[in-house]
Amino acid sequence: xxxxxxxxxxxxxxxxxxxxxxxxxxxxxxxxxxxxxxxxxxxxxxxxxxxxxxxxxxxxxxxxxxxxxxxxxxxxxxxxxxxxxxxxxxxxxxxxxxxxxxxxxxxxxxxxxxxxxxxxxxxxxxxxxxxxxxxxxxxxxxxxxxxxxxxxxxxxxxxxxxxxxxxxxxxxxxxxxxxxxxxxxxxxxxxxxxxxxxxxxxxxxxxxxxxxxxxxxxxxxxxxxxxxxxxxxxxxxxxxxxxxxxxxxxxxxxxxxxxxxxxxxxxxxxxxxxxxxxxxxxxxxxxxxxxxxxxxxxxxxxxxxxxxxxxxxxxxxxxxxxxxxxxxxxxxxxxxxxxxxxxxxxxxxxxxxxxxxxxxxxxxxxxxxxxxxxxxxxxxxxxxxxxxxxxxxxxxxxxxxxxxxxxxxxxxxxxxxxxxxxxxxxxxxxxxxxxxxxxxxxxxxxxxxxxxxxxxx
Amino acid sequence: xxxxxxxxxxxxxxxxxxxxxxxxxxxxxxxxxxxxxxxxxxxxxxxxxxxxxxxxxxxxxxxxxxxxxxxxxxxxxxxxxxxxxxxxxxxxxxxxxxxxxxxxxxxxxxxxxxxxxxxxxxxxxxxxxxxxxxxxxxxxxxxxxxxxxxxxxxxxxxxxxxxxxxxxxxxxxxxxxxxxxxxxxxxxxxxxxxxxxxxxxxxxxxxxxxxxxxxxxxxxxxxxxxxxxxxxxxxxxxxxxxxxxxxxxxxxxxxxxxxxxxxxxxxxxxxxxxxxxxxxxxxxxxxxxxxxxxxxxxxxxxxxxxxxxxxxxxxxxxxxxxxxxxxxxxxxxxxxxxxxxxxxxxxxxxxxxxxxxxxxxxxxxxxxxxxxxxxxxxxxxxxxxxxxxxxxxxxxxxxxxxxxxxxxxxxxxxxxxxxxxxxxxxxxxxxxxxxxxxxxxxxxxxxxxxxxxxxxx
Numbered sequence: 024x025x026x027x028x029x030x031x032x033x034x035x036x037x038x039x040x041x042x043x044x045x046x047x048x049x050x051x052x053x054x055x056x057x058x059x060x061x062x063x064x065x066x067x068x069x070x071x072x073x074x075x076x077x078x079x080x081x082x083x084x085x086x087x088x089x090x091x092x093x094x095x096x097x098x099x100x101x102x103x104x105x106x107x108x109x110x111x112x113x114x115x116x117x118x119x120x121x122x123x124x125x126x127x128x129x130x131x132x133x134x135x136x137x138x139x140x141x142x143x144x145x146x147x148x149x150x151x152x153x154x155x156x157x158x159x160x161x162x163x164x165x166x167x168x169x170x171x172x173x174x175x176x177x178x179x180x181x182x183x184x185x186x187x188x189x190x191x192x193x194x195x196x197x198x199x200x201x202x203x204x205x206x207x208x209x210x211x212x213x214x215x216x217x218x219x220x221x222x223x224x225x226x227x228x229x230x231x232x233x234x235x236x237x238x239x240x241x242x243x244x245x246x247x248x249x250x251x252x253x254x255x256x257x258x259x260x261x262x263x264x265x266x267x268x269x270x271x272x273x274x275x276x277x278x279x280x281x282x283x284x285x286x287x288x289x290x291x292x293x294x295x296x297x298x299x300x301x302x303x304x305x306x307x308x309x310x311x312x313x314x315x316x317x318x319x320x321x322x323x324x325x326x327x328x329x330x331x332x333x334x335x336x337x338x339x340x341x342x343x344x345x346x347x348x349x350x351x352x353x354x355x356x357x358x359x360x361x362x363x364x365x366x367x368x369x370x371x372x373x374x375x376x377x378x379x380x381x382x383x384x385x386x387x388x389x390x391x392x393x394x395x396x397x398x399x400x401x402x403x404x405x406x407x408x409x410x411x412x413x414x415x416x417x418x419x420x421x422x423x424x425x426x427x428x429x430x431x432x433x434x435x436x437x438x439x440x441x442x443x444x445x446x447x448x449x450x451x452x453x454x455x456x457x458x459x460x461x462x463x464x465x466x467x468x469x470x471x472x473x474x475x476x477x478x479x480x
Numbered sequence: 481x482x483x484x485x486x487x488x489x490x491x492x493x494x495x496x497x498x499x500x501x502x503x504x505x506x507x508x509x510x511x512x513x514x515x516x517x518x519x520x521x522x523x524x525x526x527x528x529x530x531x532x533x534x535x536x537x538x539x540x541x542x543x544x545x546x547x548x549x550x551x552x553x554x555x556x557x558x559x560x561x562x563x564x565x566x567x568x569x570x571x572x573x574x575x576x577x578x579x580x581x582x583x584x585x586x587x588x589x590x591x592x593x594x595x596x597x598x599x600x601x602x603x604x605x606x607x608x609x610x611x612x613x614x615x616x617x618x619x620x621x622x623x624x625x626x627x628x629x630x631x632x633x634x635x636x637x638x639x640x641x642x643x644x645x646x647x648x649x650x651x652x653x654x655x656x657x658x659x660x661x662x663x664x665x666x667x668x669x670x671x672x673x674x675x676x677x678x679x680x681x682x683x684x685x686x687x688x689x690x691x692x693x694x695x696x697x698x699x700x701x702x703x704x705x706x707x708x709x710x711x712x713x714x715x716x717x718x719x720x721x722x723x724x725x726x727x728x729x730x731x732x733x734x735x736x737x738x739x740x741x742x743x744x745x746x747x748x749x750x751x752x753x754x755x756x757x758x759x760x761x762x763x764x765x766x767x768x769x770x771x772x773x774x775x776x777x778x779x780x781x782x783x784x785x786x787x788x789x790x791x792x793x794x795x796x797x798x799x800x801x802x803x804x805x806x807x808x809x810x811x812x813x814x815x816x817x818x819x820x821x822x823x824x825x826x827x828x829x830x831x832x833x834x835x836x837x838x839x840x841x842x843x844x845x846x847x848x849x850x851x852x853x854x855x856x857x858x859x860x861x862x863x864x865x866x867x868x869x870x871x872x873x874x875x876x877x878x879x880x881x882x883x884x885x886x887x888x889x890x891x892x893x894x895x896x897x898x899x900x901x902x903x904x905x906x907x908x909x910x911x912x913x914x915x916x917x918x919x920x921x922x923x924x925x926x927x928x929x930x931x932x933x934x935x936x937x
């Protein structure tokens with residue numbers, strides 16, 4: 024064994040924490056396509072977005088020039104409660120795998136929301152508060168985002184209304200209770216509380232909901248309530264911006280020990296955690312300073328990058344949100360009922376979509392039974408029971424580490440461990456019982472989803 | 481506001497981690513009374529204990545002279561996966577309370593077992609493995625200990641059989657699934673698998689179990705299986721020894737910033753976390769070097785220190801374990817059915833019992849509705865949803881900080897935040913719904929429990 028001069032956990036000092044978020048768009052040669060107004064099909068303006076989003080967040084959403092946005096002191100102080108997050112050297116995993124690879128993971132699960140979502144939740148809640156709003160509305164699928172937002176809102180004294188995808192509401196009662204403990208109201212979606220919810224229920228009476236539908240309800244609720252705005256936990260550029268705290272900390276920690284990764288891996292649903300993790304590395308790649316392999320991992324049952332199309336599409340089922348150019352499976356696409364975790368969004372963040380389109384990033388899809396097997400393998404040696412979402416990245420990290428064992432290459436692998444699986448034990452139970460199954464959509468199903476895309480130049 | 485030169489989280493470097501556990505008994509003037517053999521009523525010898533416990537652990541259990549036990553390298557390496565644990569300065573809580581008090585908490589929840597229990601689980605599993613055993617048996621109540629042990633056993637390749645108190649097994653299915661994910665077998669107790677279980681079921685067919693009963697089953701299972709020993713997550717001196725890693729780290733972190741606490745607070749069930757936290761501070765107090773206020777907090781529904789008797793008693797309901805001199809409510813005492821969390825053991829660790837008897841420590845009991853209210857208040861500003869057990873310490877820490885607000889004293893308060901409440905949402909749900917209730921046993925109930933005490937000099 025080599026001398027372990029690198030600790031098990033690399034913690035930055037508070038003074039070394041990033042003081043600004045990094046806006047990757049500023050360095051992109053091909054900028055992501057603008058959001059379009061669904062009525063006019065013209066690029067969304069700040070005015071168009073003002074009824075739905077907070078002012079400062081709109082600025083961040085539309086700005087593709089400013090390279091850094093300073094993190095306000097209040098947010099920075101909140102970050103200090105649970106950050107810096109550790110960059111962990113997976114010594115135990117390396118030994119178990121008998122691989123020459125050096126494996127690192129950035130662990131974002133050491134807070135009660137159980138994931139990286141809190142990084143953007145506090146930012147969005149802060150700007151809402153600063154604007155003098157009463158509260159915010161949002162949707163949540165797996166539940167991490169709703170939990171994170173309820174924590175941020177309770178901290179700042181904002182009201183928080185969460186529309187929770189119905190199947191998740193039923194399978195994860197304890198996620199709901201965490202949100203309630205933090206003072207949020209939680210409504211299963213689709214609900215009778217919104218017009219769009221009532222329409223969907225009329226059309227599909229037995230539906231257990233989808234993320235796209237919950238988004239539509241939350242947007243409608245925000246626009247109908249005085250002093251409320253809508254906030255979103257992924258997909259948007261502003262969210263990816265806030266999540267760059269992950270990548271900036273990761274890079275600072277690696278730099279401290281002169282470590283240069285060969286491969287960077289993250290799971291991809293809406294794309295914000297992956298985008299946040301890779302942003303400072305992608306900057307160097309775009310500028311030709313370094314050449315990293317960057318891998319997005321998505322579920323085989325919701326394969327927007329690997330089987331979707333790069334086109335303008337609606338962000339939500341109700342078609343009330345802006346149109347976004349992205350890799351998409353169509354806004355009506357809903358993963359099969361046996362899909363257990365999050366990562367169930369039909370589209371992908373526009374920045375990541377553009378980078379993937381430009382060949383700067385790879386994407387692979389993996390089946391959920393192999394994902395849970397990887398999760399269990401990881402949990403048993405690294406002591407952390409990972410979220411199903413994060414375990415997509417684990418699966419591919421394990422695969423790459425095993426390849427290194429075969430080839431004898433001592434590659435350095437960094438992956439994002441976005442959260443813990445403590446509220447996902449229903450899915451783990453299925454895995455433990457051997458009743459968890461896979462589903463790979465047929466070509467016909469994919470085509471059906473894509474056939475509904477709006478026809479835009 | 482004063483200059484924040486002390487960071488939000490004080491992390492020790494890996495090189496600053498304690499390399500030995502501290503045996504408080506070595507410095508005690510009045511040593512704890514010896515365990516007695518229940519058949520002969522003579523002090524237990526290593527030979528007496530060998531069929532039940534591992535050899536090295538027996539040495540640690542019986543030794544009241546050796547001040548330090550070196551932490552084996554394998555255990556130290558495992559500790560590095562999730563330790564050092566942060567000592568957190570509760571700046572947000574202080575600001576919320578507008579108190580001049582300085583509040584710190586040692587947070588042990590950043591691992592999948594969700595608590596400090598892993599500190600002793602890995603030690604006990606390590607010694608079992610070193611002795612060449614096949615596996616271990618244990619009981620678990622709230623579930624943290626069973627989870628921690630299953631993690632440690634899976635890491636070392638040991639079999640792990642857990643008897644889980646039936647009401648907990650039913651209310652916490654997800655705790656069970658975490659243990660299964662780590663490869664443990666989990667049996668609701670009382671069960672038909674042991675003679676003592678069958679007897680108890682015959683006598684009390686509808687019982688939802690108790691910790692004392694689950695201990696009896698686990699001990700019986702260990703002695704009947706070839707290559708197995710029994711391990712216990714609290715109460716024993718060996719467990720308190722391993723948990724001194726908490727206090728040693730806390731003291732090292734405080735010393736780094738020249739902080740001297742005025743009050744040290746911990747929750748007390750079996751007593752091992754509290755004993756571990758206070759050990760190095762109590763050493764100074766015994767030696768007359770410092771004078772700390774040390775407060776044990778226990779549930780009003782299971783008040784062994786505040787309403788029990790200091791006497792020899794059985795450690796388990798089945799009366800198969802050694803007799804221990806301790807503060808006890810009687811081995812048949814079972815907290816009322818509405819008691820939600822752990823801290824439901826009828827007795828108290830012998831070291832703590834002696835210290836309390838000698839006036840070196842205070843004890844208070846608190847009601848569970850006020851405990852959950854404190855938990856919620858804490859969660860909303862400090863971002864961590866605490867375990868119900870840990871919240872007993874939070875409740876008293878808040879009380880002391882509020883007193884400081886009244887008197888204007890800037891006392892330094894340190895408390896043990898032993899774990900997270902992520903698997904306790906059933907109890908939080910009751911609290912959120914307003915259906916959580918209190919129970920304070922009557923004097924008659926306490927007397928009834930004590931009337932069953934064995935009559936020993």
